[in-house]
Amino acid sequence: MENLIEKEILANGHDVVAAEGSLVKEKLCLKRPDYISWDEYFMYMALLAAQRSKDPSTQVGAIIINQEKIIVGCGYNGMPIGCDDNLMPWGKDSENMLENKYFYVCHAEMNAILNTNSNVSTRSATIYTTMFPCNECAKLIIQSRMSEVVYLKDKPDKQQMQASKNLLQIAGIKFRQFQSDRKTLTLSLE
Ligand SMILES: Nc1ccn([C@H]2C[C@H](O)[C@@H](COP(=O)(O)O)O2)c(=O)n1
Numbered sequence: 140m141e142n143l144i145e146k147e148i149l150a151n152g153h154d155v156v157a158a159e160g161s162l163v164k165e166k167l168c169l170k171r172p173d174y175i176s177w178d179e180y181f182m183y184m185a186l187l188a189a190q191r192s193k194d195p196s197t198q199v200g201a202i203i204i205n206q207e208k209i210i211v212g213c214g215y216n217g218m219p220i221g222c223d224d225n226l227m228p229w230g231k232d233s234e235n236m237l238e239n240k241y242f243y244v245c246h247a248e249m250n251a252i253l254n255t256n257s258n259v260s261t262r263s264a265t266i267y268t269t270m271f272p273c274n275e276c277a278k279l280i281i282q283s284r285m286s287e288v289v290y291l292k293d294k295p296d297k298q299q300m301q302a303s304k305n306l307l308q309i310a311g312i313k314f315r316q317f318q319s320d321r322k323t324l325t326l327s328l329e
């Protein structure tokens with residue numbers, strides 16, 4: 140095949156080299172360079188899911204993808220089905236723990252796992268979550284046979300999170316913090 144290697148320095152600074160053997164002759168035929176990565180795609184989806192949360196202080200989202208990078212589950216932190224959001228407590232400072240949200244709210248990771256279709260496997264799946272999973276969700280992740288956790292934020296000072304890390308490590312589940320130079324992504328309906 141005719142060798143059509145071309146090198147273009149685009150206006151946005153991207154250095155694009157068409158692969159050897161490619162039929163690309165002109166700059167306009169090259170693929171768009173600033174597309175988001177798989178990691179960005181799923182973490183931004185988790186952030187979008189978090190926007191459904193009614194929790195006034197912390198909104199968490201989680202997305203589960205299988206080995207083919209197909210989304211198999213998604214969730215955010217919220218009250219259990221049938222428990223009216225308007226009747227449940229959303230605070231956290233009452234001395235009476237029964238008046239705080241913690242005993243009632245379902246975590247985003249838990250909801251993402253429970254929202255998967257019963258015929259879809261989470262074996263070897265990856266969960267993208269905007270917050271490091273707590274120890275209870277870590278147990279669910281392990282029991283669901285997932286293989287990786289990608290998280291955005293952590294609360295390393297919390298003992299619960301250390302227990303979660305211990306569990307994941309012992310169970311052989313990888314975890315890593317999401318890294319990206321793309322700090323914002325603008326979506327518009329205009
Ligand atoms: N991995 C996590 C951690 C926390 N959540 C939820 C549980 C609560 O709704 C909220 C945390 O509230 P805060 O103590 O920051 O006021 O986030 C979760 O879904 N997943």
Ligand SMILES: [Zn+2]
Pocket residue numbers: 246247248249272273274275276277
């Ligand atoms: Zn949890």
